[in-house]
Amino acid sequence: MNSVTGMIFIAVGLAFNVLGCIGMIRLPDIYNRLQASTKCVTMGTCMVMIGVMISSGFLHSAQLSARCIICMVFILITAPTAAHALAHGAYSFGVKLWEKSVVNRYEEDFPKKSTDQDHA
Amino acid sequence: MKQAAMFLLLLLLWVVLVWPFAVTGGRVHLAAMELVPGVIVALLVVLIMRHSIPEGFKVWINPVRLFWFVVYAGVFVFYVIKANFDVAYRIIHPAMPIHPGIVKVKTTLKTRAGIAMLSNAIALTPGTLTVHAEENGDLYVHWINVKATDVDGATGYIVRRFEWLIKRIME
Known part of the structure; x- marks a missing residue:
């Protein structure tokens, strides 16, 4: 029973990971692609971890469960931070938004000539 | 004080990752030798990072804040x-x-x-x-x-x- 539930969790997690990869290809610019990769891959990987924990039994293998929980916490902290760093770096480098983007307040407040300033 | 807290946190992380416990016949044994590299690494990290440990970590030792953190975790997962x-x-x-x-x-x-x-x-x-x-x-x-x-x-x-x-x- 546990292994079936765990397999279902792992399968759903992998499906979300695949969706994140499809999003990386389909979406038009780096910012939208980062959104897809950050969100889908974060939850997909967390669901794989939960599936591993369930299929191996939570307390039956406490070592594995503890490692899975630490992995999940690190992914939840580092994935959005890395996405923010990539988006900020891409913007500082001058990567344009998709041409059908609705609004860009950042460019209004920090015009292009100020991109050499360090906004870290 | 905050260096000691960070050291203990890193050592706890090491113990959870390495898991130096072995259960034989209902008794839990601690493999002390596996803690030695953890102590060394944690000391090194605290020595290198001692100037960049955030000041405000003491606010966490507070049950009201921890309660709101649990609420936040639920909202966040949703x-x-x-x-x-x-x-x-x-x-x-x-x-x-x-x-x-x-x-x-x-x-x-x-x-x-x-x-x-x-x-x-x-x-x-x-x-x-x-x-x-x-x-x-x-x-x-x-x-x-x-x-x-x-x-x-x-x-x-x-x-x-x-x-x-x-x-x-x-x-």
């Missing part, structure tokens, strides 16, 4: 799941219904840790990703489906969900 279905829908829909743009939002959070926590929460919630954060609380957020282009409207959509919780946790 929005992460919602975000995934939202983004997945936009990806697999043939017409790709996205209206992206960068909007400006204002937060009333004061501490750097609070603003960082809010930025992280924004990056994992439906359709938003922090591109730039100012010290005074202005955040520039990439939004995959812009519903309001003005500062107040966007703040209402993006920031209000988490701001009141993070204010109770961090400030």
Whole structure:
């Protein structure tokens, strides 16, 4: 029973990971692609971890469960931070938004000539 | 004091990762030799990082804040799941219904840790990703489906969900 539930969790997690990869290809610019990769891959990987924990039994293998929980916490902290760093770096480098983007307040407040300033 | 706290935290992380416990015949044995590299590494990290340990870690030793952190964790997980279905829908829909743009939002959070926590929460919630954060609380957020282009409207959509919780946790 546990292994079936765990397999279902792992399968759903992998499906979300695949969706994140499809999003990386389909979406038009780096910012939208980062959104897809950050969100889908974060939850997909967390669901794989939960599936591993369930299929191996939570307390039956406490070592594995503890490692899975630490992995999940690190992914939840580092994935959005890395996405923010990539988006900020891409913007500082001058990567344009998709041409059908609705609004860009950042460019209004920090015009292009100020991109050499360090906004870290 | 804060160096000691960080050392203990790192050592705890090491123990959980290495798991130097062995159960034989109902008794738990601790393999002390496996702790030695952990102690060395934790000491090295504390020595190298001693000037960049954040000051405000003592606020965590407070049951009220921990309670609000548990509430925050629940709200956070709910929005992460919602975000995934939202983004997945936009990806697999043939017409790709996205209206992206960068909007400006204002937060009333004061501490750097609070603003960082809010930025992280924004990056994992439906359709938003922090591109730039100012010290005074202005955040520039990439939004995959812009519903309001003005500062107040966007703040209402993006920031209000988490701001009141993070204010109770961090400030």
